[in-house]
Amino acid sequence: MKTLVTGGTGTTGSRVAALVGPSARVATRKPAAAGQVRFDWTAPETYGPALTDIDRIYLVAPIGEADPAPIVEPFLAVARDSGVRRVVLLSSSAISEDTPRLGKLQRLVREGFPEWTVLRPSWFMQNFTGEHAVAQGIRSAGEIVTATGSGRVAFVDADDIAVVAARALLDQVPHNTDHVITGPQALSYADAAEIITEVTGKPVRHRSLDTGEFAELLAATGLPREFAAVLAGLDEEIRHGAEDRVATTVDEVVGRPARTFAGFVAAHRDSWR
Template structure:
């Protein structure tokens, strides 16, 4: 039986997609550099063929930035190999705002490759994940009580990864999403300070957002081992929040699923109950 291949299958979105597909009784395989059902490494094309074998649909994404890696050609090459191997449906996790980025943005070439693949495709462009507060980048800062970021009072509509997974699972299994690009956001834009207030109310913790200069933030990241190029990219995205870019709320979740996006308050309530900030 043909299967659905989920790249990054142990990550924030991948494991949620796989869980949904498995719950529906669908044949799904997770792939990642570590863990998952099959090993897959975008830096190692020898791992691609075994992972693609028997796959009819694939969820694909670019992993975290690593030094010395040119990301511009990896997804296009993978798309070509996937189609040649028999994959007939592609769902790409891109990022909010890629449509307005210049051609040097690595996800631009990924989107072009998927759109030009000759098979069914869907592109997801999510905003900042709400789970960054509970599972990823900002969790250590939240636990410490102070989240330092160069965002000022700028707002952004954090999107719940559960919504991203729900849209991805639908796109992997339903014909009606072919040729669609969904901008995925939460239902309301919040500042980092406001987001921390919601978490504080749910957990009883004392939390604050500390606005810091962009250069100092980038320097701190590089001191912690983040590659300089990645530090500059992330800092620039946070400065965009400060300057009001990317604050627009989209109805992509409703377009794809016929229901509103989950609120940040819903996400926080569930994350708090699960003990993420304990």
């Protein structure tokens, strides 16, 4: 079995490739290591070589696209013609197949391949670290800015997403289902700020904007305005309770509990200094 991992150097893709092991082929625009292959969504000539001898795909749509289906659909057609049988799509807990534009990818995967899984993770714990805007706000101003109000999210560790993805790719029996993947506890961003404060000693607070203000703030960071509006709209849905749920998928698929947010913060306490 050979697996093509799109987004293979990203947050989940790099973890999935490591779990899949030597049978993984990492798709990247700038291959620089063994096991990597050039792949560019805007260059269809890279599709065929990347898919040679591949029978399964970890699919991460192009980042920053409010309507990625027109870009991804031609690639999936080439994959199907190349003999790919199994596709594991990274989607979002906020997206269903009925979601305008973004939901079409789920339908393409379900209807186009005999073996499929749609991963629908909650918001990543990793968004609080690294170079993400949330992490930068914590480091520079001691605040998390959202449009979520007091709405709650069961933040999930990317390691937990990746291990579910690897099982969906490698298990002999295809999952052929959606997997909603969350952490074990739903928290508001104010709750998350309080946990970071308690664990690290760095004072952190949550500042909530209205949806329009937040969209403008995101656009000012360089995001396409249409995509910024989509992200701000997701925050508004959180405010109204859309993500206030906990799933047991990690436990059921992997056989262990999902990581807690407090455990994640303790393991990354130096990220905000």
